Amino acid sequence: xxxxxxPERTFTIRQLCNEFKATPRALRFYxxxxxxxxxxxxxxRVYSHKDRVRLQLILRGKRVGLSLTEIRELLDxxxxxxxxxxxxxxxxxxxxxxxxxxxxxxxxxxxxxIELREACxxxxxxxxxxxxxxxxxxxxxxxxxxxxxxxxxxxxLGK
Amino acid sequence: xxxxxxPERTFTIRQLCNEFKATPRALRFYxxxxxxxxxxxxxxRVYSHKDRVRLQLILRGKRVGLSLTEIRELLDxxxxxxxxxxxxxxxxxxxxxxxxxxxxxxxxxxxxxIELREACxxxxxxxxxxxxxxxxxxxxxxxxxxxxxxxxxxxxLGK
DNA sequence: GTCAACGCTTACGTAAACGTCAACTTTGCA
DNA sequence: TGCAAAGTTGACGTTTACGTAAGCGTTGAC
Numbered sequence: 001x002x003x004x005x006x007p008e009r010t011f012t013i014r015q016l017c018n019e020f021k022a023t024p025r026a027l028r029f030y031x032x033x034x035x036x037x038x039x040x041x042x043x044x045r046v047y048s049h050k051d052r053v054r055l056q057l058i059l060r061g062k063r064v065g066l067s068l069t070e071i072r073e074l075l076d077x078x079x080x081x082x083x084x085x086x087x088x089x090x091x092x093x094x095x096x097x098x099x100x101x102x103x104x105x106x107x108x109x110x111x112x113x114i115e116l117r118e119a120c121x122x123x124x125x126x127x128x129x130x131x132x133x134x135x136x137x138x139x140x141x142x143x144x145x146x147x148x149x150x151x152x153x154x155x156x157l158g159k
Numbered sequence: 160x161x162x163x164x165x166p167e168r169t170f171t172i173r174q175l176c177n178e179f180k181a182t183p184r185a186l187r188f189y190x191x192x193x194x195x196x197x198x199x200x201x202x203x204r205v206y207s208h209k210d211r212v213r214l215q216l217i218l219r220g221k222r223v224g225l226s227l228t229e230i231r232e233l234l235d236x237x238x239x240x241x242x243x244x245x246x247x248x249x250x251x252x253x254x255x256x257x258x259x260x261x262x263x264x265x266x267x268x269x270x271x272x273i274e275l276r277e278a279c280x281x282x283x284x285x286x287x288x289x290x291x292x293x294x295x296x297x298x299x300x301x302x303x304x305x306x307x308x309x310x311x312x313x314x315x316l317g318k
Numbered sequence: 319g320t321c322a323a324c325g326c327t328t329a330c331g332t333a334a335a336c337g338t339c340a341a342c343t344t345t346g347c348a
Numbered sequence: 349t350g351c352a353a354a355g356t357t358g359a360c361g362t363t364t365a366c367g368t369a370a371g372c373g374t375t376g377a378c
Contacts, residue, residue, distance in 0.1 A: 014354075024355085029336055043343080043356050060278075064271040068335075085286065089293040092282040096295070099275045102268050109261050109268070112223040116258045119219075123251040131244040136252055173324070183325080188366055202326050202373085227365075 010039075011047040020059055030058060035072050064098055169198075170206040179218055189217060194231050223257055 013024050030036045031045075035058055038045040047055075054075060061071035074094060077087035127135050172183050189195045190204075194217055197204040206214075213234060220230035233253060236246035286294050 012354085023336080025336060025338085028356090033335095045355085060274065064275050085290040085293055088282050088286050089290075089295065092279060092286065093295055095275050095279050095282070099272060099279070102272050102275070106265060106268050109265050113258060113261050115219065116223050116254050116261070120251060120254050120258070123247050123254070127244065127247050127251065131248070134244055134248040136248065136255070171324085182366080184366060184368085187326090192365095204325085221365095 009049060011052060013045050013047070016047055016052060016055060020055060022055075022059070027055070030055075030068070033068055033072060035068060035075060064095075065102065066094075066098060070094065168208060170211060172197075172204050172206065175206055175211060175214055179214060181214075181218070186214070189214075189227070192227055192231060194227060194234060223254075224261065225253075225257060229253065 011019075013027055016022070016027065017024055027036065027045075031038065036047075036051060036054060038047045038051050040046065057075065058068075058071055061074065062068075066074075074091055077090055124135065170178075172186055175181070175186065176183055186195065186204075190197065195206075195210060195213060197206045197210050199205065216234065217227075217230055220233065221227075225233075233250055236249055283294065
């Protein structure tokens with residue numbers, strides 16, 4: 001039995017899907033878009049170790065909000081040149097741009113949150129005057145809290 | 160000449176567009192989707208004072224990231240009942256939900272930013288070792304900064 | 319008289335990232 | 349051998365919020 005980590009090891013589409021929680025359709029889609037290029041064994045796709053790495057990069061790119069097109073451009077850079085330096089510089093640039101965009105998004109979200117909280121306050125105030133019984137209270141929030149079983153429930157409660 | 164603020168005052172589609180920086184297409188679209196219902200004078204749309212308020216609410220909803228469908232539901236609530244209390248409660252609930260969603264999004268963004276910064280650091284480190292001349296430096300950022308002529312350039316620079 | 323500005327309706331186009339069939343082939347195994 | 353599981357290739361559907369004509373009517377200015 002070969003070492004699972006030996007570079008010669010290959011993967012089926014579903015193995016990668018299970019490992020990275022993707023769907024076959026997605027992998028084929030990435031291939032369609034030129035982000036992946038697995039070998040074939042007859043018709044079947046055979047993913048190499050390098051393909052697996054590429055997939056990881058794709059998913060990482062997605063997590064930080066790059067479009068598939070952008071990801072493809074980055075991947076292409078790594079391929080074209082024989083081990084990158086200029087490419088790394090370009091990746092770095094791209095990443096910094098994305099970071100800036102994300103910071104902008106955060107600002108937008110913060111503004112929206114401010115507006116929302118103002119609206120909430122106004123509504124709460126008027127409801128308290130007119131129909132205090134209708135005010136959604138802590139009990140209503142337990143659902144929300146239970147829905148996210150992770151650790152920041154306390155943080156949400158304000159300490 | 161009538162007082163511009165008199166409630167009887169009406170607006171043409173372009174007046175509202177100019178005031179709120181929307182396009183006629185957008186207002187017609189909102190109408191199509193049941194968010195607006197301006198009167199007609201022949202074929203032409205005539206927006207009342209109330210329509211203007213509705214439009215304001217629509218745009219506010221959009222700013223905080225509600226979908227047109229959600230906005231419509233909220234607007235409908237205000238219409239159905241004879242001046243709301245239950246509706247206010249429901250709006251409040253919706254707003255709070257949206258606030259929670261936005262906070263979640265902020266977290267996602269923060270995570271992406273962490274991942275991005277790690278990647279940037281790795282790249283910078285390796286580039287510094289291998290080809291320090293390719294390291295994008297402050298000069299490259301002036302473009303970015305110039306691209307946003309507003310006031311937080313200093314904030315971006317770190318104080 | 320005629321051109322520009324504004325308005326109207328109808329309807330197709332767009333972008334992103336797949337989901338969801340349909341219809342087939344291949345492979346393993348009991 | 350006979351069926352189910354997993355693979356394949358198209359190709360159309362989905363969602364959101366409009367953009368972008370195309371083709372036509374109305375009104376005011378020159």
